[in-house]
Amino acid sequence: MITMPQMETKQNNVARKMMRRQISGLYAITPDMADTASLVEMARQVLAGGARLVQYRSKINDGTLRLEQAHALAHLCRRFRVPFIVNDHPDLAVEVDADGVHLGRDDAGISEARRDLGPEKIIGVSCYNRLEHAVEAERQGADYVAFGAFFASVTKPGAVSALIGLLCDAQRKLHIPIVAIGGITPKNGLELIGHGADAVAVSNALFYDGNIQSAAESFSRLFKPGQSSISHHGLVNNVT
Numbered sequence: 001m002i003t004m005p006q007m008e009t010k011q012n013n014v015a016r017k018m019m020r021r022q023i024s025g026l027y028a029i030t031p032d033m034a035d036t037a038s039l040v041e042m043a044r045q046v047l048a049g050g051a052r053l054v055q056y057r058s059k060i061n062d063g064t065l066r067l068e069q070a071h072a073l074a075h076l077c078r079r080f081r082v083p084f085i086v087n088d089h090p091d092l093a094v095e096v097d098a099d100g101v102h103l104g105r106d107d108a109g110i111s112e113a114r115r116d117l118g119p120e121k122i123i124g125v126s127c128y129n130r131l132e133h134a135v136e137a138e139r140q141g142a143d144y145v146a147f148g149a150f151f152a153s154v155t156k157p158g159a160v161s162a163l164i165g166l167l168c169d170a171q172r173k174l175h176i177p178i179v180a181i182g183g184i185t186p187k188n189g190l191e192l193i194g195h196g197a198d199a200v201a202v203s204n205a206l207f208y209d210g211n212i213q214s215a216a217e218s219f220s221r222l223f224k225p226g227q228s229s230i231s232h233h234g235l236v237n238n239v240t
Contacts, residue, residue, distance in 0.1 A: 022083050023122070023144045023177035025052035026219040029087070029155075029203040030073070032060050040072045042207050047080040049216020051206075053199065055102055057087040070096045083122060090116045100124065100143070110140040124179065129162035131169055138176050145174065146201060149182020150192060154204040156182070164195050171196035186218040193222055 028051040033039050043054060056073050058066050070086060074096045077084035085100045086093035090113045093101040100122025101113055108116075113123050125142045127134040134145040147166055149159035159182055170178050180189075180197035189200045202219060209215035 045212035049213040050220030144177040146179040151183030167196035
């Protein structure tokens with residue numbers, strides 16, 4: 001006989017599996033800016049262009065402005081039925097009822113974030129160029145991992161570099177979605193997808209393009225059937 005706690009665990013597992021399926025495609029990361037109205041309008045254009053996830057990342061704003069912007073972006077993402085992720089701050093994610101949080105090297109641990117957010121929310125973890133960190137993150141309950149920077153990053157000029165072959169290794173060892181980050185453009189993104197990235201996280205090439213929606217559409221097209229597939233040896237094959 002299935003007990004109530006067992007039933008709740010099964011329901012939570014199903015909910016998290018469904019959320020994990022949404023971690024694919026274009027993953028937009030917002031730029032640091034103080035103008036909330038402009039930020040929301042830029043995010044709206046990204047979503048109209050096909051972004052599948054939005055992450056709010058703010059390193060310079062104070063707590064009051066972060067709360068205002070996170071509330072506005074969470075509301076926008078709900079309108080588009082797209083997961084909204086908060087970078088670095090599990091407490092802020094809880095306050096605005098975000099769909100999840102993304103944790104870096106110096107942020108709260110996975111177990112602490114899970115306790116704060118609950119079992120049904122998304123927890124992503126930056127693993128830079130360390131596959132062993134990703135394996136451990138999955139063991140601790142992360143819902144996706146991010147690797148990079150794969151290319152020179154304007155957003156993070158001093159970021160750790162990662163080799164593209166890491167994606168193939170990660171795909172063989174992990175059972176959760178893999179996000180690639182760092183200097184990604186529509187021209188180089190297809191190679192990352194072909195080597196195993198489920199999603200590409202982009203900021204500068206999206207939000208500072210002259211036509212934000214068009215840029216988002218260009219990234220979104222990379223994930224359309226027929227663009228690429230991955231061979232058993234991790235090589236990109238174009239499918240016609």
